Amino acid sequence: MKKIVIGPLTRANNSCWIEVAVENKKVVDAWCSGIFFRGFELILQGRDPRDASYLTQRICGICSSVHGTAASLALEDAVGVRPPHNGNLLRNLIMGADFLQNHIRHLFLFSLSDYVTSPEMSPFTPSYSTDKRLPKKTNDVMIQHIFESMEISRLAHELMTLLGGKAPFPHGVLAGGSTVPPSADIIMNFKSKLTKINQFIKSTMMPDVFTLAEAYPDYYEIGCRPPDMLEYGLFSCSEEDRERYFPGGAVIGGQLQKVDTSVIKEYLGKSWYSADAEPQHPSRGQTVPDREKEDAYSWSKAPRYNEMPLEGGPLARLWIRGDYRKGISTMDRIVARALEAEKIGVLMESWVDELEPDKSVFTSFEIPQEAEGSALIGAMRGPLGHWLRIKKGRISHYQIITPTAWNFSPRDDSGRKGPVEEALIGTPIANENQPIEIGRVIRAFDVCSSCSAHVIIPGLPLREMSILP
Amino acid sequence: MMNKTIKGRPPVIWLGTNTCAGDMLSLLNSVDPGYQSLITDLIDFRYNYLLGSAEGDMSTGILETAIADLDGQYILVVEGTIPTRSNGLYSVIGNRSGKPLTALQAVRELGAGAQHVVAAGTCASFGGPYAAAPNPSGSVPVQAVLDRRVINVPGCPINPDWMMGTLLHLIHQGEPELDDFNRPKLFYGETIHNLCQRRHYFDNSIFAKNPGEPWCMYKIGCKGPVTYADCPYRQWSGEHLSWPVKANTPCIGCTSPEFPDGVSPFFEHLPDIKLPGIKMTANRFGVLTGAVTAFGIGAHLTGSIITGRLANTIKKDLSGGARQKIVSFFKKLAGK
Numbered sequence: 001m002k003k004i005v006i007g008p009l010t011r012a013n014n015s016c017w018i019e020v021a022v023e024n025k026k027v028v029d030a031w032c033s034g035i036f037f038r039g040f041e042l043i044l045q046g047r048d049p050r051d052a053s054y055l056t057q058r059i060c061g062i063c064s065s066v067h068g069t070a071a072s073l074a075l076e077d078a079v080g081v082r083p084p085h086n087g088n089l090l091r092n093l094i095m096g097a098d099f100l101q102n103h104i105r106h107l108f109l110f111s112l113s114d115y116v117t118s119p120e121m122s123p124f125t126p127s128y129s130t131d132k133r134l135p136k137k138t139n140d141v142m143i144q145h146i147f148e149s150m151e152i153s154r155l156a157h158e159l160m161t162l163l164g165g166k167a168p169f170p171h172g173v174l175a176g177g178s179t180v181p182p183s184a185d186i187i188m189n190f191k192s193k194l195t196k197i198n199q200f201i202k203s204t205m206m207p208d209v210f211t212l213a214e215a216y217p218d219y220y221e222i223g224c225r226p227p228d229m230l231e232y233g234l235f236s237c238s239e240e241d242r243e244r245y246f247p248g249g250a251v252i253g254g255q256l257q258k259v260d261t262s263v264i265k266e267y268l269g270k271s272w273y274s275a276d277a278e279p280q281h282p283s284r285g286q287t288v289p290d291r292e293k294e295d296a297y298s299w300s301k302a303p304r305y306n307e308m309p310l311e312g313g314p315l316a317r318l319w320i321r322g323d324y325r326k327g328i329s330t331m332d333r334i335v336a337r338a339l340e341a342e343k344i345g346v347l348m349e350s351w352v353d354e355l356e357p358d359k360s361v362f363t364s365f366e367i368p369q370e371a372e373g374s375a376l377i378g379a380m381r382g383p384l385g386h387w388l389r390i391k392k393g394r395i396s397h398y399q400i401i402t403p404t405a406w407n408f409s410p411r412d413d414s415g416r417k418g419p420v421e422e423a424l425i426g427t428p429i430a431n432e433n434q435p436i437e438i439g440r441v442i443r444a445f446d447v448c449s450s451c452s453a454h455v456i457i458p459g460l461p462l463r464e465m466s467i468l469p
Numbered sequence: 470m471m472n473k474t475i476k477g478r479p480p481v482i483w484l485g486t487n488t489c490a491g492d493m494l495s496l497l498n499s500v501d502p503g504y505q506s507l508i509t510d511l512i513d514f515r516y517n518y519l520l521g522s523a524e525g526d527m528s529t530g531i532l533e534t535a536i537a538d539l540d541g542q543y544i545l546v547v548e549g550t551i552p553t554r555s556n557g558l559y560s561v562i563g564n565r566s567g568k569p570l571t572a573l574q575a576v577r578e579l580g581a582g583a584q585h586v587v588a589a590g591t592c593a594s595f596g597g598p599y600a601a602a603p604n605p606s607g608s609v610p611v612q613a614v615l616d617r618r619v620i621n622v623p624g625c626p627i628n629p630d631w632m633m634g635t636l637l638h639l640i641h642q643g644e645p646e647l648d649d650f651n652r653p654k655l656f657y658g659e660t661i662h663n664l665c666q667r668r669h670y671f672d673n674s675i676f677a678k679n680p681g682e683p684w685c686m687y688k689i690g691c692k693g694p695v696t697y698a699d700c701p702y703r704q705w706s707g708e709h710l711s712w713p714v715k716a717n718t719p720c721i722g723c724t725s726p727e728f729p730d731g732v733s734p735f736f737e738h739l740p741d742i743k744l745p746g747i748k749m750t751a752n753r754f755g756v757l758t759g760a761v762t763a764f765g766i767g768a769h770l771t772g773s774i775i776t777g778r779l780a781n782t783i784k785k786d787l788s789g790g791a792r793q794k795i796v797s798f799f800k801k802l803a804g805k
Contacts (some may be wrong), residue, residue: 006525007564008518013490015518015562035561035569036487037552039605043598048734054721055729058598061491061626105497113522123514126531127522147505154498158708165716166705167498168491168626172716179681179717189710289605291555362681439524 001028004435008035011110011439013062013448016408020438022429027438030417030424032408032447034300037272037289044398049075049367049390052398053174056386059400060448061168062105065091065098065160066379067400068173070386073241075175078373078388081365087177088239089351090361093190094164094173096235096348100197101156101167102380103314103341106446107205108149111334114440115212116142130434133215142211145204152200155193162190177362182355191352198345201338209338213331223330223423223441227254228308229316230406232385234378235347245347246340246378249320250305256320261376261385266401267302267412270295279304279413298410302418303401309412311419312382312403313445314340330423333444367393379403381446408447420445478513479640480543482535482579483589485518486572487560487599487608488549491626492590493519499629500707511637515543518562529563529570536578544639545583547576547611550592550599554607573614580615585639587620588612589632594621594652595726602730612651620644621651624698625723629707631656650726652697661693661720664701680736681717690736692722 001023008015014036021029040059044052052071057064069091076082083091116139117132118124134142157167163180164170172178180186213220229251233244250257268275273296274288290296302309311328315336318324323343324336371390376383382403389397409418417425420442427437474480483493497504508514516531523531535543549572552559557573564570580586588611591597600608612619622635635653638645645653662668670676670685677684685691691714700712700720713720722732729735 005564005567007569008524008528008562010518010521010524010528013519014485014488017561017564037559037606038487038599038608040598042603042605043601048736050736051729051733054735055598055733058489058491058625061489061494064489064491105494109497109520118522121509123508123517123521123523125522126527128527150497150504154500154503154707157494157498157706158710161706161708161710163716165711165713165718168494170716171713171718171721174680174718176680180711181681181717289559291558360681362679364679 002432004429004432004438006435006438009439009442011113011443012446013060016442016447018438018442020424020427020435022432025429027424027427027429030421031297032300032410032418032420032442033298034404034408037291037299039289041398041400044395047395049078049388049393049395050175052386052388052395054169054171056400057169057173059402062102062448063098063380064168065095065164065170065173066377066384067386068170069095070375070377070379070384070400071388072173072175073375073377074373074386074388076373077375078371078390079175079365079368081176081363082239082241083177084360084363085239085354086182086356086359086361087363088236088241089354090163090178090180090182091173092235093348093351094160094170094178096344096351097156097159097163098167099344099380100201100341101153101160102446103337104149104153104156104197104201104205106443107209107334107338108146108153110446111443112142112146114436114443115216119143128434128436130431130436134211138211142208145208148200148204152197155197159190159193159197162186162193176365177360179362181361182357184357187352187355187357191349194345194348194352198342198349201342201345205338206342209335213335216331219331219334219440220327220329222427222437223333223444224426225311225328225419225422227251227319227328228310228419229319229328230259230305230310230312230383231316231320231378232259232376232383234317244378246317246321248376248378248383250310251316251319252306252308259376263306265304265307267304269302269413270410271298271301272296273301296410300405300409300418302409302412303405304412304416307412307414307416309409309416309419309422310406311445312378312406313337313380316382317378330441330444337446369393381448382406402448404448407445420447474539474542475513478511479584480515480535480539481512481546481636482516482532482543482583483514483518483546483548484516484562484572484575484579486547486549486551486562486576486593487606488590488592490519490548492548492624492632493517495626495706496589496629496632498706499633502633503707507633511640512544526564529565532563532575532579536582540582541584543583544585544587544636545576545579546587546589546636547593548589550596550608551576551611551614552606552608553614559606559608576611576614580611580617580619585620585644586611586615586617587622587635587639589622590627591623591625591723591725591728594623595650595728597625598729619651620647620653623652623657623724623726623728625728628656628698628700628703628705630703648697652724656699656703657697657724659697659699661696661698661700661714662691664699665693665714666701667714677717680719683717686714686717686719688738689719690721690734690738691719692725692732693720695732696720696722696725698724
């Protein structure tokens with residue numbers, strides 16, 4: 001048995017660390033490790049609750065608006081205020097633009113290097129040369145698309161800038177709604193850019209993904225795991241937030257269920273935190289970082305749903321929505337991400353048309369002395385939860401469970417692997433000196449270790465989410 | 470090939486330490502030049518944690534080559550703050566002979582041999598959000614672990630122009646003129662407040678009461694008066710379309726050395742002020758911008774707060790001893 005270490009695994013929104021054991025040219029065991037720690041929840045304590053929507057965006061540069069939206073919804077929940085109609089739409093549009101930015105950059109700047117022969121220049125060199133299957137002509141076209149995509153993903157960030165002041169970390173995402181009135185000039189600019197992006201997704205991104213799928217059909221059989229998935233629901237259909245355009249749900253063994261957050265527990269056995277005696281529901285149990293802990297190997301904790309590791313992301317969302325129910329594999333994850341980008345782009349066009357230029361965008365509110373709130377939403381990489389408690393008008397507790405904590409979790413106390421670890425088992429390794437297959441499997445999850453390493457502080461009972469059929 | 474340099478295109482090593490990648494993602498938004506032009510015409514982008522094709526030992530090997538063969542020839546850019554807790558193990562960037570290579574080690578070693586060292590973003594420049602109280606990872610800015618000059622290009626994130634401009638200045642004109650915090654004066658030479666399109670609303674006391682209103686953001690927390698950056702002129706992102714005040718929200722002072730602790734709460738027009746002998750919240754303090762951010766404040770602004778139009782508001786909001794203490798604090802600051 002040979003052990004292969006990939007540290008760092010680059011082209012992830014923050015590098016991570018992977019170890020796999022290989023026997024007879026197949027992965028027989030795997031360990032995923034988050035290698036950065038920051039402790040955001042500790043930093044939030046004692047601060048003005050309104051600051052959370054801007055501060056938590058700093059968790060992740062590539063999905064900032066989603067943290068901002070979750071923090072806004074959590075505070076609105078605590079205060080008992082809703083944004084105006086425009087406010088909800090504008091936040092959806094900012095977040096939607098961020099999804100397009102993420103999905104396009106993920107495919108062309110992070111993933112494609114695993115499949116195409118890269119241009120002979122840094123930072124594309126050095127790179128693995130093994131198992132690049134595209135004919136030269138197709139390969140050259142793909143490289144051209146990598147450069148074109150830079151322009152398009154940049155446009156997606158400009159959409160956020162138009163409505164949020166800057167990108168990443170747009171200011172237009174905050175509790176109470178949003179801040180830029182949808183005047184005709186801004187809408188005109190927004191629509192023009194959105195049209196270009198949607199055109200690119202339809203005419204370039206989707207065909208490229210299917211080209212990959214044709215050249216690498218074996219990746220429908222690689223990176224597989226059981227249909228065990230979790231999503232909380234993405235994009236509020238209205239300011240009341242009773243339904244989401246992409247509904248939430250728990251998929252257990254291929255059966256869709258309503259999410260019951262009371263069965264979520266976080267395990268610390270293999271994580272660099274001082275362990276409580278018992279695995280804890282996220283609403284209890286103080287955790288303290290301890291990098292010197294024996295046997296631990298990740299800053300990520302191991303959240304489990306009824307003791308099961310669940311995966312989130314575009315594939316889970318499309319499966320729950322009933323839009324895409326094929327396999328659960330590396331190529332399915334890549335295809336689903338592109339399909340989701342296409343769907344979000346189209347939804348955004350309808351949201352722009354719903355905006356009411358002369359109506360308000362923001363609802364003002366007072367910060368209560370004592371309150372609790374939470375928000376469960378969908379992020380680029382899967383289910384995201386923010387929990388907030390206010391005392392004396394300031395944040396007394398804040399906790400965040402990120403998608404990558406689910407996807408990229410290490411083993412739990414009973415030794416059960418996290419979803420990426422599970423998916424890696426059985427992956428063929430043709431050339432141990434160029435184990436290109438490992439990165440393909442992991443990157444299809446779009447892992448983000450900046451999002452996975454957090455300290456969870458005792459918080460609140462988790463709220464149940466309703467799902468659409 | 471790896472130890473040869475390309476004429477006119479200096480090698481650039483861009484490390485990601487404790488970072489969210491927001492600065493690199495922001496640089497991708499640059500328009501003229503764009504990212505494609507940057508990597509094909511302007512620099513030799515040897516190492517980038519986010520976009521490099523190489524992974525694992527192949528990736529870390531690029532760093533080893535730079536240390537061994539490119540002494541004094543490469544520009545080191547560091548994005549992120551440097552954790553020092555547990556000997557730096559709170560941020561690992563690679564694998565060296567089977568052992569974790571910490572960000573702390575890598576920055577020290579690569580920093581020693583670089584032609585220039587640039588801190589990209591507020592985390593690398595000053596600590597930023599991850600080093601905010603209580604600083605759970607014991608994080609410090611790049612300058613704190615290097616004995617040589619670090620050019621700080623703060624911003625959360627960097628504006629694409631600030632980074633692109635600094636890099637190209639280094640390549641074609643050498644080191645740009647820097648301020649006391651080693652920020653290029655070209656971009657950080659004046660306060661947001663003095664460049665703001667809504668300055669006349671401030672001068673005429675027309676203030677927004679909520680985010681989303683088109684007036685001066687001062688009373689809902691704008692840190693423009695103590696924040697040095699050219700956002701109002703330059704704007705965001707690559708197309709220079711907007712900036713936080715144009716989006717009807719307050720500037721939160723993200724280029725400041727004291728971001729975020731010294732410039733929060735973001736929506737109060739003053740930070741909580743903790744001066745010796747005085748304990749007051751932002752609300753009570755009224756308009757006294759940034760007493761706690763004193764080291765980011767220019768003496769001219771301090772002077773104008775005391776003597777100028779704002780003095781009246783200070784009188785209105787404060788009474789007796791507290792006001793005297795504050796005014797004398799500012800006078801001391803201003804050297805008056």
